[in-house]
Amino acid sequence: MVKKGDKLIDWAMEIQAIGQTGLAYSKDVFDTERYERLREIAAEMLAEKSGVDLDRVKGLFCNEIGYQTPKIATRAAVFREGKILLVQENEGHWSLPGGWCDVDQSPADNCVKECKEESGIEVKLDQVIAVWDHFKHHGSLHPYGITDIYYLCTPLGGQFEENIETKQAGWFSEDDLPPIFERKNSTAQIKECFKAYRSPDWQTEFD
Incomplete structure (x- = not known):
């Protein structure tokens, strides 16, 4: 598990939210690819910081759709x-x-x-x-x-x-x-x- 207050974690979560929201509203195929990559980068950052397997992080971190809310x-x-x-x-x-x-x-x-x-x-x-x-x-x-x-x-x-x-x-x-x-x-x-x-x-x- 990870805690708030670590800048890398906070940035990863913000990047993930931007990527997810972009995927929800973007109609351009090239922008879609960029937003997908943002989500991947966020997952890679979190995996690197937490020591959790990247595939598991992606499963938890990159499976939501629509505007991100709590x-x-x-x-x-x-x-x-x-x-x-x-x-x-x-x-x-x-x-x-x-x-x-x-x-x-x-x-x-x-x-x-x-x-x-x-x-x-x-x-x-x-x-x-x-x-x-x-x-x-x-x-x-x-x-x-x-x-x-x-x-x-x-x-x-x-x-x-x-x-x-x-x-x-x-x-x-x-x-x-x-x-x-x-x-x-x-x-x-x-x-x-x-x-x-x-x-x-x-x-x-x-x-």
């Missing part, structure tokens, strides 16, 4: 008796229920849906804890920005059901967290969720 992801911070709900990903680590926002869902509706699908728990959204820039907190090889919206939630009922995304769900105290999938939501972010849960006058955080 993607939205949602995370549900669900609390019961002072413990937070986490789901175990198939690779073994744990995270807050959540994921990409589907095109036919509002962020709020998506949060409810993802929580139910991954944990089996139905929830009511109470408050927005934070709107965080994913790249600032986790780094990324994605060519686009990602905005993560964290919601404070109340459980309404339900139980874990077998699914293709997660292996199990559980409730954890702040001082007894399992191994966290840091690329999705960091331990520090989960601790911020605990702060929001305990605070009667929480103010939404944002980057």
